[in-house]
Amino acid sequence: xxxxxxxxxxxxxxxxxxxxxxxxxxxxxxxxxxxxxxxxxxxxxxxxxxxxxxxxxxxxxxxxxxxxxxxxxxxxxxxxxxxxxxxxxxxxxxxxxxxxxxxxxxxxxxxxxxxxxxxxxxxxxxxxxxxxxxxxxxxxxxxxxxxxxxxxxxxxxxxxxxxxxxxxxxxxxxxxxxxxxxxxxxxxxxxxxxxxxxxxxxxxxxxxxxxxxxxxxxxxxxxxxxxxxxxxxxxxxxxxxxxxxxxxxxxxxxxxxxxxxxxxxxxxxxxxxxxxxxxxxxxxxxxxxxxxxxxxxxxxxxxxxxxxxxxxxxxxxxxxxxxxxxxxxxxxxxxxxxxxxxxxxxxxxxxxxxxxxxxxxxxxxxxxxxxxxxxxxxxxxxxxxxxxxxxxxxxxxxxxxxxxxxxxxxxxxxxxxxxxxxxxxxxxxxxxxxxxxxx
Amino acid sequence: xxxxxxxxxxxxxxxxxxxxxxxxxxxxxxxxxxxxxxxxxxxxxxxxxxxxxxxxxxxxxxxxxxxxxxxxxxxxxxxxxxxxxxxxxxxxxxxxxxxxxxxxxxxxxxxxxxxxxxxxxxxxxxxxxxxxxxxxxxxxxxxxxxxxxxxxxxxxxxxxxxxxxxxxxxxxxxxxxxxxxxxxxxxxxxxxxxxxxxxxxxxxxxxxxxxxxxxxxxxxxxxxxxxxxxxxxxxxxxxxxxxxxxxxxxxxxxxxxxxxxxxxxxxxxxxxxxxxxxxxxxxxxxxxxxxxxxxxxxxxxxxxxxxxxxxxxxxxxxxxxxxxxxxxxxxxxxxxxxxxxxxxxxxxxxxxxxxxxxxxxxxxxxxxxxxxxxxxxxxxxxxxxxxxxxxxxxxxxxxxxxxxxxxxxxxxxxxxxxxxxxxxxxxxxxxxxxxxxxxxxxxxxxxxxxxxxxxxxxxxxxxxxxxxxxxxxxxxxxxxxxxxxxxxxxxxxxxxxxxxxxxxxxxxxxxxxxxxxxxx
Numbered sequence: 001x002x003x004x005x006x007x008x009x010x011x012x013x014x015x016x017x018x019x020x021x022x023x024x025x026x027x028x029x030x031x032x033x034x035x036x037x038x039x040x041x042x043x044x045x046x047x048x049x050x051x052x053x054x055x056x057x058x059x060x061x062x063x064x065x066x067x068x069x070x071x072x073x074x075x076x077x078x079x080x081x082x083x084x085x086x087x088x089x090x091x092x093x094x095x096x097x098x099x100x101x102x103x104x105x106x107x108x109x110x111x112x113x114x115x116x117x118x119x120x121x122x123x124x125x126x127x128x129x130x131x132x133x134x135x136x137x138x139x140x141x142x143x144x145x146x147x148x149x150x151x152x153x154x155x156x157x158x159x160x161x162x163x164x165x166x167x168x169x170x171x172x173x174x175x176x177x178x179x180x181x182x183x184x185x186x187x188x189x190x191x192x193x194x195x196x197x198x199x200x201x202x203x204x205x206x207x208x209x210x211x212x213x214x215x216x217x218x219x220x221x222x223x224x225x226x227x228x229x230x231x232x233x234x235x236x237x238x239x240x241x242x243x244x245x246x247x248x249x250x251x252x253x254x255x256x257x258x259x260x261x262x263x264x265x266x267x268x269x270x271x272x273x274x275x276x277x278x279x280x281x282x283x284x285x286x287x288x289x290x291x292x293x294x295x296x297x298x299x300x301x302x303x304x305x306x307x308x309x310x311x312x313x314x315x316x317x318x319x320x321x322x323x324x325x326x327x328x329x330x331x332x333x334x335x336x337x338x339x340x341x342x343x344x345x346x347x348x349x350x351x352x353x354x355x356x357x358x359x360x361x362x363x364x365x366x367x368x369x370x371x372x373x374x375x376x377x378x379x380x381x382x383x384x385x386x387x388x389x390x391x392x393x394x395x396x397x398x399x400x401x402x403x404x405x406x407x408x409x410x411x412x413x414x415x416x417x418x419x420x421x422x423x424x425x426x427x428x429x430x431x432x433x434x435x436x437x438x439x
Numbered sequence: 440x441x442x443x444x445x446x447x448x449x450x451x452x453x454x455x456x457x458x459x460x461x462x463x464x465x466x467x468x469x470x471x472x473x474x475x476x477x478x479x480x481x482x483x484x485x486x487x488x489x490x491x492x493x494x495x496x497x498x499x500x501x502x503x504x505x506x507x508x509x510x511x512x513x514x515x516x517x518x519x520x521x522x523x524x525x526x527x528x529x530x531x532x533x534x535x536x537x538x539x540x541x542x543x544x545x546x547x548x549x550x551x552x553x554x555x556x557x558x559x560x561x562x563x564x565x566x567x568x569x570x571x572x573x574x575x576x577x578x579x580x581x582x583x584x585x586x587x588x589x590x591x592x593x594x595x596x597x598x599x600x601x602x603x604x605x606x607x608x609x610x611x612x613x614x615x616x617x618x619x620x621x622x623x624x625x626x627x628x629x630x631x632x633x634x635x636x637x638x639x640x641x642x643x644x645x646x647x648x649x650x651x652x653x654x655x656x657x658x659x660x661x662x663x664x665x666x667x668x669x670x671x672x673x674x675x676x677x678x679x680x681x682x683x684x685x686x687x688x689x690x691x692x693x694x695x696x697x698x699x700x701x702x703x704x705x706x707x708x709x710x711x712x713x714x715x716x717x718x719x720x721x722x723x724x725x726x727x728x729x730x731x732x733x734x735x736x737x738x739x740x741x742x743x744x745x746x747x748x749x750x751x752x753x754x755x756x757x758x759x760x761x762x763x764x765x766x767x768x769x770x771x772x773x774x775x776x777x778x779x780x781x782x783x784x785x786x787x788x789x790x791x792x793x794x795x796x797x798x799x800x801x802x803x804x805x806x807x808x809x810x811x812x813x814x815x816x817x818x819x820x821x822x823x824x825x826x827x828x829x830x831x832x833x834x835x836x837x838x839x840x841x842x843x844x845x846x847x848x849x850x851x852x853x854x855x856x857x858x859x860x861x862x863x864x865x866x867x868x869x870x871x872x873x874x875x876x877x878x879x880x881x882x883x884x885x886x887x888x889x890x891x892x893x894x895x896x897x898x899x900x901x902x903x904x905x906x907x908x909x910x911x912x913x914x915x916x917x918x919x920x921x922x923x924x925x926x927x928x929x930x931x932x933x934x935x936x937x938x939x940x941x942x943x944x945x946x947x948x949x950x951x952x953x954x955x956x957x958x959x
Binding site for chain 2: 016
């Protein structure tokens with residue numbers, strides 16, 4: 001019988017009774033064949049591998065990280081709280097040393113959900129990794145965390161949430177935004193004024209294969225992680241770079257995913273996208289699971305795997321090498337100021353237009369971060385959308401200085417007096433207070 | 440007694456169990472076809488394990504044909520070694536058994552018996568399927584001889600009873616039908632005791648059953664009046680299998696468990712060094728902690744000392760506990776009390792863990808996660824030698840009603856006699872492929888595109904009963920129940936291309952009537 005070299009907790013929750021719509025990629029059937037494959041392989045009989053039920057995320061787990069406009073109950077369903085709860089369960093297993101590693105194999109995904117939530121974008125309502133990470137920090141204390149997002153789509157939601165946080169390194173490997181939803185994730189997006197270089201974007205050209213992904217991992221991701229020295233490594237394990245995925249154009253294989261995971265060696269993996277539910281996911285998930293256990297995965301092969309057809313073209317290889325060098329330099333020598341936004345009266349201000357493709361909502365935002373040399377800075381967001389009138393949101397970050405904390409609270413008070421904002425919300429990580437007014 | 444008046448003969452045998460435990464089984468030619476995934480070398484079992492290329496995917500689509508020359512080579516090797524029984528196992532054979540059939544057909548003339556993996560269970564678990572099929576063939580010859588002998592005896596005694604064999608899931612199967620699946624007869628003993636309690640008591644609520652024996656205490660759990668079954672199957676030695684069994688958790692605490700004293704604490708078990716002092720043929724010589732001594736102070740002795748029990752030679756118990764206390768220069772009462780408390784705590788902890796484990800069993804729908812059934816035991820049923828002595832203490836530590844059934848000493852025999860037929864079947868339908876498959880009933884049928892869950896549920900019940908009838912079970916009064924029922928839309932591009940339907944159907948373990956106390 002097999003024994004895992006690392007014990008692994010798998011939080012498997014396929015939500016067999018939930019779909020965005022009957023034929024939507026995010027439907028009941030999505031993890032059915034993955035479960036069949038894992039069961040038939042006898043995975044849960046491997047010594048050191050255990051399956052767990054997800055937790056259900058509490059309201060506070062969400063409101064400590066998101067501004068849900070008008071309210072959490074209007075932008076989430078039980079399915080979202082369970083998939084976020086699955087990620088939380090995975091984190092608890094690792095943090096409480098019940099398991100060496102954990103994999104939240106849950107749906108629906110979360111990495112397109114931004115700080116402010118008016119609805120669903122890219123099949124995501126709440127950012128399940130961010131909910132998990134802030135649960136970790138709230139419960140087990142502050143720590144440096146690296147997120148490596150290997151979903152084919154730019155993790156724009158996670159990027160937005162951690163844009164100003166120097167304690168969170170966000171690295172996204174994805175298909176070039178000029179050819180793929182959500183159209184962002186370019187190298188010049190390197191983080192806010194007080195976290196420059198802590199957001200790293202690697203837009204890969206269509207048809208990138210195993211060789212390209214592993215090159216970026218070895219020459220870019222691992223050196224950066226060596227330097228950043230995170231306390232925890234999280235893999236946003238989207239699996240839509242797979243060559244058989246119906247909505248993307250990459251040539252990554254199950255072998256590649258397993259190899260990437262083995263070299264990255266994450267503490268926690270969280271499933272994101274991946275919609276090749278029969279020809280891809282059963283094999284990529286098996287590969288990731290075996291790699292996390294430290295077991296052999298060399299005999300995994302998809303039915304349609306054809307190494308000749310998937311071999312990466314040399315011009316793609318050359319492009320990726322050059323891109324890797326450029327992005328590596330952006331981490332070690334970040335620009336002096338962000339490419340987007342400007343300084344206004346002590347704040348760094350940027351304006352954002354956000355489209356919620358799944359729900360068809362448009363949002364306009366003005367985000368201002370208080371420039372501060374004592375802490376990462378209080379953040380004020382004014383938001384309005386096609387669904388909701390103007391609302392005001394303030395976040396006082398973990399470790400905020402007195403000035404930032406006081407300013408944040410004053411802005412909310414003033415908001416009440418002025419009465420121009422329909423909804424007012426405060427996230428005060430210092431006082432652990434999460435307040436919503438107006439709903 | 441008039442032999443002709445006997446209508447049912449239920450037998451429990453340890454033949455197959457012992458053969459496996461003692462390694463006295465026949466060599467099996469195990470031929471597996473795995474395809475990609477975890478290296479099948481990890482599942483090697485026995486000396487004649489052969490891997491043949493070929494693959495079938497999770498939907499039962501054949502991806503790669505079976506490699507005939509590799510199969511020939513495997514068979515040549517088995518032939519040379521004189522192997523006469525075989526097991527053929529394919530990955531995903533419970534979705535499509537084609538490779539297993541092909542292998543079996545090829546072996547056919549050279550063998551006395553072949554087990555095809557899919558005929559044992561519809562559950563997905565390739566390594567368990569391999570071990571189960573291998574064990575099935577390994578004990579086949581021994582069991583088959585036994586079955587012949589039983590059939591002859593039945594005739595000799597002038598019996599016309601239907602003859603059944605006990606299984607580990609608390610049910611029976613007809614003797615004739617059992618010849619093909621002898622592996623299902625292993626470890627049926629403990630289940631019979633649990634079914635005996637079911638016959639002796641009217642169990643309706645969530646309950647705990649404790650069978651306190653000499654060496655171990657077996658814990659079983661009832662949910663809504665029915666015993667909880669292992670998710671996939673029992674584990675035999677180090678091999679997880681697909682043999683259905685009751686969920687039984689043995690812990691190393693029994694009446695004869697030795698007491699271990701140290702400066703820190705008093706422990707009980709898990710070892711047994713012969714019977715308790717109370718029942719030792721003569722009071723042994725030498726120090727109570729000498730490693731070679733046969734009878735040492737035990738849990739029963741501690742209970743005898745405290746007056747909680749009056750079992751065998753109480754004086755011998757008292758003397759032994761005193762000697763042990765003197766040796767450690769500790770208070771005698773305290774030592775005896777701590778022993779009993781330790782045993783109680785171990786039992787209650789193990790029960791809580793088992794109930795927790797059952798309640799934490801993963802579920803896969805939002806509605807089950809939020810509104811799923813949770814087991815909350817209301818009663819504890821205790822049987823075995825120390826049952827009466829433990830009842831009061833268990834009542835305190837569980838805070839639940841504790842029942843010690845009358846005649847519990849015969850629970851095993853009563854359970855064996857009154858247990859009914861059990862059977863389960865998994866139906867798998869794929870309307871895009873137009874196929875229905877029930878692996879362990881060996882049913883493959885064409886279905887049309889409109890085939891739905893309702894039809895599948897009724898088919899599963901119907902085929903299950905037909906199968907039972909075919910193997911000689913009187914099906915009157917048997918009611919198959921649907922335990923799982925799922926239907927998934929199979930979407931290709933923007934359209935629904937079919938449905939995948941999965942039904943699990945079973946006849947749950949039960950007893951015929953209730954045991955009635957004989958008139959005194």
